[in-house]
Amino acid sequence: MSSIASNIASTLNLIRDAEQRSGRAAGSVGLLAVSKTKPVEMLREAYEAGQRDFGENYLQDALPKMEQLSELEICWHFIGPLQSNKTRAVAEKFDWFHALDRLKIARRLSEQRPTDKAPLNVCLQINISDEQSKSGVAPDEAAALVAELIKLPGLQLRGLMAIPAAGLDQAGQLEAFARMRQLFEQLQALAPQMDTLSMGMSGDLVSAVAEGSTLVRIGTAIFGARDYARPQD
Numbered sequence: 001m002s003s004i005a006s007n008i009a010s011t012l013n014l015i016r017d018a019e020q021r022s023g024r025a026a027g028s029v030g031l032l033a034v035s036k037t038k039p040v041e042m043l044r045e046a047y048e049a050g051q052r053d054f055g056e057n058y059l060q061d062a063l064p065k066m067e068q069l070s071e072l073e074i075c076w077h078f079i080g081p082l083q084s085n086k087t088r089a090v091a092e093k094f095d096w097f098h099a100l101d102r103l104k105i106a107r108r109l110s111e112q113r114p115t116d117k118a119p120l121n122v123c124l125q126i127n128i129s130d131e132q133s134k135s136g137v138a139p140d141e142a143a144a145l146v147a148e149l150i151k152l153p154g155l156q157l158r159g160l161m162a163i164p165a166a167g168l169d170q171a172g173q174l175e176a177f178a179r180m181r182q183l184f185e186q187l188q189a190l191a192p193q194m195d196t197l198s199m200g201m202s203g204d205l206v207s208a209v210a211e212g213s214t215l216v217r218i219g220t221a222i223f224g225a226r227d228y229a230r231p232q233d
């Protein structure tokens with residue numbers, strides 16, 4: 001087994017284990033492989049191991065890889081922050097966008113989504129740890145935005161995404177994810193079509209599953225550390 005295949009297998013084991021320990025149905029949590037900055041050969045290896053959902057953060061890094069892998073049946077997720085002058089590539093080429101936090105971006109994505117494609121799946125990013133430097137809407141501003149997002153024909157609001165503050169201990173992780181779950185349940189009253197809670201990364205996956213994540217976004221544990229500079233879009 002290649003090391004990527006075995007990393008995927010151990011990540012899936014961790015997820016299944018955490019599902020079972022928190023009384024959740026087997027298979028209720030999906031795995032998004034975060035391949036940002038990693039070469040196309042590594043994505044191919046993951047694909048051959050059965051992985052189908054891939055997450056990318058930087059357009060300049062993602063688009064050439066998507067081109068090279070266009071014959072594969074990959075579901076592409078854009079998970080990084082997006083400037084309004086870069087929305088077109090996401091609207092045209094991706095299946096999901098996880099970091100939506102402004103109506104202006106949402107309107108552009110909806111307008112630019114090709115009509116021969118299904119609406120773009122989106123998650124509203126919530127600033128759950130209230131850090132000034134991080135993106136995402138404040139929890140108390142989410143309902144107003146959800147009310148607008150569900151009107152946009154080119155988008156399908158699938159749920160919420162969050163990245164809690166780095167360096168939390170397990171109790172802190174659980175507390176942040178529990179607040180996400182409560183907010184998600186409240187907002188489902190406004191938008192019952194929401195079925196996705198995108199939370200959990202390599203360092204906090206088990207806590208995220210315990211608190212209701214339906215999709216974990218895993219980079220380092222599958223592909224190894226990212227050792228070169230972050231490309232600029």
Ligand SMILES: *Cc1c(COP(=O)(O)O)cnc(C)c1O
Binds near residue numbers: 201217220
């Ligand atoms: C990079 C990244 C991940 C993956 O993080 P790891 O710690 O490498 O698993 C998940 N989500 C987002 C939004 C990211 O930018």
